[in-house]
Amino acid sequence: DQQVKQNSPSLSVQEGRISILNCDYTNSMFDYFLWYKKYPAEGPTFLISISSIKDKNEDGRFTVFLNKSAKHLSLHIVPSQPGDSAVYFCAASARGGGADGLTFGKGTHLIIQP
Amino acid sequence: KAGVTQTPRYLIKTRGQQVTLSCSPISGHRSVSWYQQTPGQGLQFLFEYFSETQRNKGNFPGRFSGRQFSNSRSEMNVSTLELGDSALYLCASSGSPAEDYGYTFGSGTRLTVV
Numbered sequence A: 001d002q003q004v005k006q007n008s009p010s011l012s013v014q015e016g017r018i019s020i021l022n023c024d025y026t027n028s029m030f031d032y033f034l035w036y037k038k039y040p041a042e043g044p045t046f047l048i049s050i051s052s053i054k055d056k057n058e059d060g061r062f063t064v065f066l067n068k069s070a071k072h073l074s075l076h077i078v079p080s081q082p083g084d085s086a087v088y089f090c091a092a093s094a095r096g097g098g099a100d101g102l103t104f105g106k107g108t109h110l111i112i113q114p
Numbered sequence B: 001k002a003g004v005t006q007t008p009r010y011l012i013k014t015r016g017q018q019v020t021l022s023c024s025p026i027s028g029h030r031s032v033s034w035y036q037q038t039p040g041q042g043l044q045f046l047f048e049y050f051s052e053t054q055r056n057k058g059n060f061p062g063r064f065s066g067r068q069f070s071n072s073r074s075e076m077n078v079s080t081l082e083l084g085d086s087a088l089y090l091c092a093s094s095g096s097p098a099e100d101y102g103y104t105f106g107s108g109t110r111l112t113v114v
Helices: none
Strands: A010-014 A019-025 A032-038 A045-051 A056-059 A062-067 A072-077 A086-093 A108-113 B005-007 B010-013 B019-024 B031-038 B042-050 B053-057 B064-068 B074-078 B087-094 B109-113
Touching: A010 A019, A019 A032, A019 A086, A019 A108, A032 A062, A045 A056, A045 A062, A045 A072, A072 A086, A086 B042, B005 B087, B010 B019, B019 B087, B019 B109, B031 B074, B042 B064, B042 B074, B053 B064, B074 B087
Parallel strands: A010 A108, B010 B109
Antiparallel strands: A019 A072, A032 A045, A032 A086, A056 A062, A062 A072, A086 A108, B005 B019, B019 B074, B031 B042, B031 B087, B042 B053, B064 B074, B087 B109
């Protein structure tokens, strides 16, 4: 049973527009969420995180929104650039419960079209 | 500063053999986690070590084991290799378990079991 779901395997966005990547989770014990970006043949690179006590966190072009009641989070990239083309993973953990590391979604392949 | 270093980068083993993978965390980081990435299952948590003690363990058989040394370097071992163990094995480090800046991943070891 997948506890973190990224329902869009791929997403194509025009350069300069907004990219919105979505993630849903089922475990109500999750209290910390992260987004990672991955290029082929490299490990995931940390992008941005959000604690469950917040509903928004911004870092430059990247903003993560958390809707706890809907168990949904999203990553907004504005404006999208060609270098943003990569696979994006949503991850969650239950820090308060000391549970099992990070639980990852299966990723969304973002393609930025020129 | 140097990132997370994983060795070797690539490995080919025969079914039934055992393998040891190595991870050197970022200097000063005391928490090391291991993940398995496969096309079908995505990124799955194996285990996490902090100050030489295993804190958490994912849902993997006992053939998968690990340890952490006093210098925070970590090794993971897989015994009696099966074809399904072919995967990218990723190591991640953080200053302490689940810091706000997220985990830093290495580039991984690509294990192929034939």
